[in-house]
Amino acid sequence: MSNPRQIAFLALRDVHRRGVFADIALDKWLQKAKQQEESALIPSDRRLATELVYGCVRRMRTLDAIIDQLAKKKSANQPDDLRIILHLGLYQLRYLSTIPASAAVNTTVELTKDNKFKGLAGFVNGLLRQYIRLAESENTDPLVLPDDEISRLGLLHSFPDWIVANWCDRLGVAETEKLCTWFNQSPTLDLRINPLKTTLEEVETAFQSAGVQVARLPHLPQALRLCSGAGAIENLPGYQAGWWTIQDSSAQLVGSLLEAKPGQVAIDACAAPGGKTTHLAEMMGDTGTIWACDKAPSRLKKVKENADRLQLQSIQTLSGDSRNFTQFHQTADWVLLDAPCSGLGTLHRRADARWRQTPENIQELSQLQGELLAETANWVKPGGHLVYATCTIHPKENEEVILGFLASHADWEIDPPTTDSPAAHFAQPEGWITVWPHHHDMDGFFMVRLRKQQTE
Numbered sequence: 001m002s003n004p005r006q007i008a009f010l011a012l013r014d015v016h017r018r019g020v021f022a023d024i025a026l027d028k029w030l031q032k033a034k035q036q037e038e039s040a041l042i043p044s045d046r047r048l049a050t051e052l053v054y055g056c057v058r059r060m061r062t063l064d065a066i067i068d069q070l071a072k073k074k075s076a077n078q079p080d081d082l083r084i085i086l087h088l089g090l091y092q093l094r095y096l097s098t099i100p101a102s103a104a105v106n107t108t109v110e111l112t113k114d115n116k117f118k119g120l121a122g123f124v125n126g127l128l129r130q131y132i133r134l135a136e137s138e139n140t141d142p143l144v145l146p147d148d149e150i151s152r153l154g155l156l157h158s159f160p161d162w163i164v165a166n167w168c169d170r171l172g173v174a175e176t177e178k179l180c181t182w183f184n185q186s187p188t189l190d191l192r193i194n195p196l197k198t199t200l201e202e203v204e205t206a207f208q209s210a211g212v213q214v215a216r217l218p219h220l221p222q223a224l225r226l227c228s229g230a231g232a233i234e235n236l237p238g239y240q241a242g243w244w245t246i247q248d249s250s251a252q253l254v255g256s257l258l259e260a261k262p263g264q265v266a267i268d269a270c271a272a273p274g275g276k277t278t279h280l281a282e283m284m285g286d287t288g289t290i291w292a293c294d295k296a297p298s299r300l301k302k303v304k305e306n307a308d309r310l311q312l313q314s315i316q317t318l319s320g321d322s323r324n325f326t327q328f329h330q331t332a333d334w335v336l337l338d339a340p341c342s343g344l345g346t347l348h349r350r351a352d353a354r355w356r357q358t359p360e361n362i363q364e365l366s367q368l369q370g371e372l373l374a375e376t377a378n379w380v381k382p383g384g385h386l387v388y389a390t391c392t393i394h395p396k397e398n399e400e401v402i403l404g405f406l407a408s409h410a411d412w413e414i415d416p417p418t419t420d421s422p423a424a425h426f427a428q429p430e431g432w433i434t435v436w437p438h439h440h441d442m443d444g445f446f447m448v449r450l451r452k453q454q455t456e
């Protein structure tokens, strides 16, 4: 099986029929293809299969709307597999300028025949050609959009209305449109340099020698962004030697709020896979006491693997629910609560996340985040700090959690980033930080540092 469109079709079938995550489904079918062919797909075919799977999942709402407008039967009433085939054809016509329209149509018609819909090949051909005709003859978008701004943005950029409505409330329509566009891009990869092993300059030089372009990022002294296709991460210079970690620049900003000193006690309440715990350990010179706690033992293993690769020895792990670790009460100089969240700030990384979250889910997460914050705040010594962070930009999971906590904990206050901290460039008047991706070209994040008062 070396046809990238067939691989994409099979992966998308797993996503739609069995609710499999898009990346897992894609990986499974790419592996199967490799086993059957006894060699991997050529890189361009692999890239096409990847683009088609992520693109069709991301743009599902828009693609369905086009089917609704062009076919007699609504997309929801089409046979599931045929709907996927139509998505694949329309996606190529609408979003992939490198594929000639005739090739998009012909390959989709073949896909239709190869997957038990021979009798409907004419219908698929007709619908795709009608799309091309409309696009060419009127030179306008064949997709007819509603007048209402929220539905217009939701349909055009393929997001649920409730997410768009939340952004419009906070940002207005024009900015929301920029944010939607940003989230439909492919994600970038950033590195965090391990200062215990190397320097930014050394990594930069090693990458340049290996023909991989990297760029520095404003305000983040340990960050580099990969600019060109880098291939397998494990093969990049310095990976095995623990010179760097893959971590988005927003997540690096969270680390910069933790000004933990060598020898102190720091506890990461939701640590796996360890991106921020290892940052803490690097900042503390791999000394002191660092606990990495997480509910998921399998994910905690990753913390160990990452710490081993970075040759960090100060991290201890503890599995369980961080709402129950009373043994930590009043022991920590620093607590990091990188809370479980909806991930609405990283929609570009997880193609299906926008369809999986619901307002009800957000409410449940907000409750859990509040409970974790109230409990882990007890771990902090008087005069100590807690950093709360999420990779969502929904206020129920962020500002509301913090304001709720402060309202019932008079001995706590917001401690804004110090002026020489990288985070100072991003701070808002309230002292917390919301990273808006379309402004900063980084993952959407919320973070705030809280200080517990000294006792008299």
Ligand SMILES: C[S@@+](CC[C@H](N)C(=O)[O-])C[C@H]1O[C@@H](n2cnc3c(N)ncnc32)[C@H](O)[C@@H]1O
Pocket (backbone or CB within 6 Å): 251, 269, 270, 271, 272, 273, 274, 275, 276, 277, 293, 294, 295, 296, 299, 320, 321, 322, 323, 338, 339, 340, 341, 372
């Ligand atoms: C956002 S991720 C943490 C990412 C991590 N800090 C990093 O930088 O690599 C949230 C983590 O919280 C964990 N988690 C969820 N509920 C928890 C709970 N009640 N107690 C402890 N960990 C929990 C999840 O297993 C998940 O690994």
